[in-house]
Amino acid sequence: MWRGGSNTRTCKRRFFSSPTRSRHHRPPYMLHSRGSQHLKAMAEVDHLAAERATARFDVEEMKVAWAGSRHAVHVADRMARLVASDPVFRKDNRTMLSRKELFKDTLRKAAHAWKRIVELRLTEEEADLLRQYVDQPGYVDLHWGMFVPAIKGQGTEEQQHKWLPLAYKFQIIGCYAQTELGHGSNVQGLETTATFDPKTDEFVIHSPTLTSSKWWPGGLGKASTHAVVYARLITEGKDYGIHGFIVQLRSLEDHSPLPGVTLGDIGGKFGSGAYNSMDNGVLRFDHVRIPRDQMLMRLSQVTREGKYVHSNVPKQLLYGTMVYVRQSIVADASKALSRAVCIAVRYSAVRKQFGSQDGGPETQVLNYKTQQSRLFPLLASAYAFRFVGDWLNWLYTDVTQKLEAKDFSTLQEAHACTAGLKAVTTSVTADAIEECRKLCGGHGYLNSSGLPELFAVYVPACTYEGDNVVLLLQLASGKQPVGTMAYMGKVQYLMQCKSAVSSAEDWLNPDAIQEAFEARALRMAVNCAQNISQAASQEEAAGFYERSPDLLEAAVAHIQLIIVTKFIEKVHQEIPGHGVKEQLQALCNVYALYILHKHLGDFLATGCITPRQGALANEQLGKLYAQVRPNAVALVDAFNYTDHYLGSVLGRYDGDVYPALYEEAWKDPLNETVVPEGYHEYLRPLIKQQQLKLSRL
Ligand SMILES: CCCCCCCC/C=C\CCCCCCCC(=O)SCCNC(=O)CCNC(=O)[C@H](O)C(C)(C)COP(=O)(O)OP(=O)(O)OC[C@H]1O[C@@H](n2cnc3c(N)ncnc32)[C@H](O)[C@@H]1OP(=O)(O)O
Numbered sequence: 167m168w169r170g171g172s173n174t175r176t177c178k179r180r181f182f183s184s185p186t187r188s189r190h191h192r193p194p195y196m197l198h199s200r201g202s203q204h205l206k207a208m209a210e211v212d213h214l215a216a217e218r219a220t221a222r223f224d225v226e227e228m229k230v231a232w233a234g235s236r237h238a239v240h241v242a243d244r245m246a247r248l249v250a251s252d253p254v255f256r257k258d259n260r261t262m263l264s265r266k267e268l269f270k271d272t273l274r275k276a277a278h279a280w281k282r283i284v285e286l287r288l289t290e291e292e293a294d295l296l297r298q299y300v301d302q303p304g305y306v307d308l309h310w311g312m313f314v315p316a317i318k319g320q321g322t323e324e325q326q327h328k329w330l331p332l333a334y335k336f337q338i339i340g341c342y343a344q345t346e347l348g349h350g351s352n353v354q355g356l357e358t359t360a361t362f363d364p365k366t367d368e369f370v371i372h373s374p375t376l377t378s379s380k381w382w383p384g385g386l387g388k389a390s391t392h393a394v395v396y397a398r399l400i401t402e403g404k405d406y407g408i409h410g411f412i413v414q415l416r417s418l419e420d421h422s423p424l425p426g427v428t429l430g431d432i433g434g435k436f437g438s439g440a441y442n443s444m445d446n447g448v449l450r451f452d453h454v455r456i457p458r459d460q461m462l463m464r465l466s467q468v469t470r471e472g473k474y475v476h477s478n479v480p481k482q483l484l485y486g487t488m489v490y491v492r493q494s495i496v497a498d499a500s501k502a503l504s505r506a507v508c509i510a511v512r513y514s515a516v517r518k519q520f521g522s523q524d525g526g527p528e529t530q531v532l533n534y535k536t537q538q539s540r541l542f543p544l545l546a547s548a549y550a551f552r553f554v555g556d557w558l559n560w561l562y563t564d565v566t567q568k569l570e571a572k573d574f575s576t577l578q579e580a581h582a583c584t585a586g587l588k589a590v591t592t593s594v595t596a597d598a599i600e601e602c603r604k605l606c607g608g609h610g611y612l613n614s615s616g617l618p619e620l621f622a623v624y625v626p627a628c629t630y631e632g633d634n635v636v637l638l639l640q641l642a643s644g645k646q647p648v649g650t651m652a653y654m655g656k657v658q659y660l661m662q663c664k665s666a667v668s669s670a671e672d673w674l675n676p677d678a679i680q681e682a683f684e685a686r687a688l689r690m691a692v693n694c695a696q697n698i699s700q701a702a703s704q705e706e707a708a709g710f711y712e713r714s715p716d717l718l719e720a721a722v723a724h725i726q727l728i729i730v731t732k733f734i735e736k737v738h739q740e741i742p743g744h745g746v747k748e749q750l751q752a753l754c755n756v757y758a759l760y761i762l763h764k765h766l767g768d769f770l771a772t773g774c775i776t777p778r779q780g781a782l783a784n785e786q787l788g789k790l791y792a793q794v795r796p797n798a799v800a801l802v803d804a805f806n807y808t809d810h811y812l813g814s815v816l817g818r819y820d821g822d823v824y825p826a827l828y829e830e831a832w833k834d835p836l837n838e839t840v841v842p843e844g845y846h847e848y849l850r851p852l853i854k855q856q857q858l859k860l861s862r863l
């Protein structure tokens with residue numbers, strides 16, 4: 167073990183053949199009939215069959231628990247297969263395409279997906295899933311995910327009636343243009359202006375400074391014909407703050423920018439392939455005129471005379487589209503995390519290192535306790551995020567219904583939960599994808615593992631739809647102990663309670679876990695409040711500013727409590743299927759005890775548990791890992807992902823990793839020629855020069 171790295175002593179070169187001898191640029195073993203037979207024989211073998219046989223639960227029923235219903239499994243399955251079997255949706259070559267080729271490929275896929283949706287008369291649910299499995303960020307995400315919801319949420323009935331049918335049929339393509347070069351997080355600081363001109367009954371949209379250029383909106387750069395633009399509304403000489411406006415950007419005839427509109431793409435982004443399929447854009451207005459009725463007027467209106475009228479609703483409803491997208495991002499986190507974990511678990515079961523010096527079998531890396539302690543908490547987190555995502559979706563629907571009935575009492579709670587859960591789940595997922603890459607050793611660094619691209623596509627989720635730190639600080643403004651804050655009503659008890667845990671098994675009791683997490687979150691919040699008032703004897707804002715790093719930690723503790731609580735509630739429900747409930751129970755405990763172990767400092771510093779109880783939690787965690795081990799592969803099979811969607815040679819369902827890795831390497835454009843381009847210009851002269859020098863010696 168001390169040698170570290172891979173076990174070179176037992177490594178066998180099975181397929182080695184010099185690439186320089188390959189005339190057909192195919193894997194050398196494919197040139198021999200024996201090689202291809204061998205490959206075929208291997209493909210028929212399920213290398214993970216032994217792993218699947220050790221599962222102690224009904225995988226089909228776990229698929230139902232994961233997807234939410236039998237119907238959901240069925241629909242997802244059908245859509246995933248539809249995409250996987252269609253050559254247009256091929257994505258294995260994506261990281262090798264140039265930016266232009268990749269963008270064109272995105273346009274092609276989006277058009278083809280739409281064609282299939284119309285031809286097959288897919289329902290909204292089916293169409294959403296089909297787009298998810300196409301798995302390539304593009305303008306359609308913003309069209310359906312933000313442009314349409316913004317009109318639905320902020321447009322009057324009349325405006326919806328006019329614009330939505332056009333958007334639904336793709337007669338117009340829309341994006342969400344809020345962020346500017348100078349301001350993203352601070353929405354109130356946006357500079358674009360929309361000045362009402364009563365003479366012509368129009369708004370004049372203008373970008374007064376360089377920093378007021380819209381910058382980042384997805385789909386804006388090259389695809390969109392329209393945008394919901396957020397701008398400062400000015401009428402009768404007064405600035406009424408940020409409002410949304412529907413603005414046409416490009417001609418519907420030839421796609422050229424309309425007069426006064428300057429736009430383009432903002433340039434290449436992190437990673438190859440990845441988010442570069444998206445045309446994030448820049449947009450400037452030079453006194454562009456739009457009719458008055460293109461201001462989204464559900465929350466406030468400007469009359470023909472130019473009077474500003476605000477309906478009797480909270481002005482934060484303007485932020486409703488962001489709340490909607492944040493809750494969908496939480497559901498998306500569990501998808502991205504489960505994909506990475508699926509790849510790492512399957513590959514860890516296939517990959518063997520060390521354990522035998524005499525030619526016998528080596529140890530599957532999944533059997534190393536360190537591998538388990540890094541990987542199983544991520545597996546548990548994927549399930550935890552899935553269930554909290556379902557709950558958040560329920561909360562969002564509930565709040566929306568209440569808002570329609572003019573009940574705004576739960577708005578703040580919905581904002582705090584979506585903001586906090588978006589921040590925590592995306593940060594954890596981004597870090598976890600990178601951890602899964604490391605868990606796959608060197609091969610995880612290859613594009614063909616799927617992990618680099620998954621990371622590069624995913625990591626901006628920590629920034630878009632609200633920077634995670636900015637969003638977590640929003641939690642600190644919650645005042646009422648309602649809903650998920652209700653535990654704060656038990657302040658007297660939670661401030662002094664002591665955990666009763668006296669053995670490792672006691673940590674399996676959900677009440678013990680719940681109480682420890684509630685006490686930790688509450689005590690951290692109370693400490694913050696005390697420190698803020700001490701730090702700022704005169705002004706609360708100054709204390710808030712001073713102690714904001716502590717507030718962040720308290721916010722994370724509160725959100726982790728919500729995730730743990732929702733997982734415990736899920737496990738308390740009736741869950742059909744042999745062994746399914748037991749597995750979820752184990753994963754729930756892994757999640758909670760892992761968080762407890764990782765944040766032990768919080769639990770100890772607030773006196774919620776003793777150092778011995780902390781050690782017992784860690785002991786129990788080790789036992790839980792052993793319990794998860796034989797079920798690990800089946801637990802990722804329950805995600806029900808096709809090989810196409812996973813997009814990883816390491817995560818293949820059949821575990822036949824090595825031939826796939828080998829074959830994939832030969833597809834690289836560098837291998838198109840045996841002698842590389844540049845040899846004659848740069849390599850040969852160099853080598854010849856050296857030879858010349860040597861011959862002179
Ligand atoms: C490979 C896969 C491909 C397929 C993909 C599948 C789908 C996946 C899903 C999706 C992909 C989408 C792709 C990317 C999309 C990205 C889009 C964008 O990024 S759009 C731009 C987002 N921009 C932000 O988020 C700005 C962040 N800033 C803000 O939200 C605000 O400025 C904030 C909250 C930081 C400050 O708000 P204040 O300026 O009004 O100031 P204050 O004083 O803090 O708030 C006033 C009061 O309003 C409440 N409040 C704030 N926000 C609220 C809200 N949203 N709802 C209700 N109340 C709110 C506050 O709690 C406060 O309440 P009290 O006065 O204390 O009671």
Ligand SMILES: Cc1cc2nc3c(=O)[nH]c(=O)nc-3n(C[C@H](O)[C@H](O)[C@H](O)COP(=O)(O)OP(=O)(O)OC[C@H]3O[C@@H](n4cnc5c(N)ncnc54)[C@H](O)[C@@H]3O)c2cc1C
Nearest residue numbers: 342343344345349350351382383384626629630631632635
């Ligand atoms: C891939 C991608 C897609 C996007 N798509 C869209 C889109 O479709 N439409 C759109 O309108 N926008 C879009 N955006 C923009 C995105 O919403 C913003 O980038 C995001 O809201 C963060 O704002 P910012 O860039 O201004 O960051 P900044 O606020 O400048 O953040 C910089 C740093 O300052 C810190 N910081 C800022 N304010 C505070 C504070 N009050 N307290 C403590 N720390 C603070 C942050 O934590 C961060 O570390 C997209 C961005 C990306 C990366």
